[in-house]
Amino acid sequence: MASSSLVFHYSSVFAHQHIACMLSPARVSSTYGTVKVSLEEWRCRSCCFHFRACSCKWKRLVRSCLTNEFVVANDVKYGNKQVVSVTPHLYDYILKHVPEPEILRQLREETASMRGSQMQVSPDQGQLLAMLVQILGAERCIEVGVYTGYSSLAIALVLPDSGCLVACERDAKSLEVAKKYYELGGVSHKVDVKLGLAADVLESLIINGEASSYDFAFIDAEKRMNQKYFELLLQLVRVGGLIVIDNVLWHGKVADPMVDDPQTVSIRNFNRQLLEDKRVIISMVPIGDGMTICRKI
Numbered sequence: 001m002a003s004s005s006l007v008f009h010y011s012s013v014f015a016h017q018h019i020a021c022m023l024s025p026a027r028v029s030s031t032y033g034t035v036k037v038s039l040e041e042w043r044c045r046s047c048c049f050h051f052r053a054c055s056c057k058w059k060r061l062v063r064s065c066l067t068n069e070f071v072v073a074n075d076v077k078y079g080n081k082q083v084v085s086v087t088p089h090l091y092d093y094i095l096k097h098v099p100e101p102e103i104l105r106q107l108r109e110e111t112a113s114m115r116g117s118q119m120q121v122s123p124d125q126g127q128l129l130a131m132l133v134q135i136l137g138a139e140r141c142i143e144v145g146v147y148t149g150y151s152s153l154a155i156a157l158v159l160p161d162s163g164c165l166v167a168c169e170r171d172a173k174s175l176e177v178a179k180k181y182y183e184l185g186g187v188s189h190k191v192d193v194k195l196g197l198a199a200d201v202l203e204s205l206i207i208n209g210e211a212s213s214y215d216f217a218f219i220d221a222e223k224r225m226n227q228k229y230f231e232l233l234l235q236l237v238r239v240g241g242l243i244v245i246d247n248v249l250w251h252g253k254v255a256d257p258m259v260d261d262p263q264t265v266s267i268r269n270f271n272r273q274l275l276e277d278k279r280v281i282i283s284m285v286p287i288g289d290g291m292t293i294c295r296k297i
């Protein structure tokens with residue numbers, strides 16, 4: 001134990017009340033659901049020794065309740081599974097272990113100074129989207145919400161030369177950046193850019209007789225429209241195809257009962273409807289701001 005503190009999670013401490021008692025003589029500080037106890041001040045209530053010297057039977061239990069800054073849940077409620085929280089430190093590690101094509105890195109860096117840059121998917125999300133497209137062997141894809149093109153470029157880069165991505169965006173200015181990077185990345189022949197309202201574009205594809213002809217769709221636009229986009233894309237995507245939705249955790253607000261703004265409520269409702277939707281099987285993935293992967297059945 002390198003640090004001079006012991007860090008417990010509330011849940012594990014409360015699961016073992018006698019440990020909570022043992023903690024009381026030490027200086028206890030709490031942050032973000034953890035209890036931090038100064039190691040120097042910690043004294044065992046049974047033998048009165050410091051933590052290192054103590055050999056009481058409780059010490060093993062105390063150790064089992066110890067955690068580190070990354071683990072957010074590890075008690076019986078979660079089947080004793082250790083669930084990690086992505087701290088900045090851990091996220092740095094993840095980014096160092098996610099391959100990111102040079103052209104995507106350049107686009108990310110150019111976008112970083114632009115208004116709305118926080119909307120761009122993260123490199124690990126881009127990599128997951130690209131991998132899903134590759135696993136599916138997708139040829140025909142749709143994206144709703146392009147912005148400067150990070151996720152669409154990640155998808156287009158892994159499409160075969162004969163593949164096509166319909167990229168829907170209402171903002172012409174950000175589309176200019178996207179188009180520049182499609183050129184630089186050598187994928188502009190695979191991207192069919194549609195400037196306009198996404199719902200109108202999707203409806204026109206259906207009218208054009210393109211139902212059930214797409215393999216993969218990514219939704220990342222106006223959150224209150226998610227249900228509408230989903231219904232239209234469910235018509236456009238074939239059985240076995242995927243629809244991926246971004247921002248399903250909405251910075252954690254979906255799980256906070258005190259938050260009831262219209263966007264949060266609509267994402268919450270949409271998440272619940274997806275869970276009950278018999279037309280798809282889903283997986284909610286805590287990557288970026290949360291993505292749900294839906295497979296049409």
Ligand SMILES: C[S@@+](CC[C@H](N)C(=O)[O-])C[C@H]1O[C@@H](n2cnc3c(N)ncnc32)[C@H](O)[C@@H]1O
Nearest residue numbers: 119120121145147150151169170197198221222
């Ligand atoms: C979260 S950003 C997309 C980020 C993008 N996926 C990326 O990785 O860079 C959402 C985008 O959706 C666009 N948008 C919002 N509502 C739209 C609509 N009704 N039709 C088309 N685009 C829309 C916005 O202009 C914005 O650029």
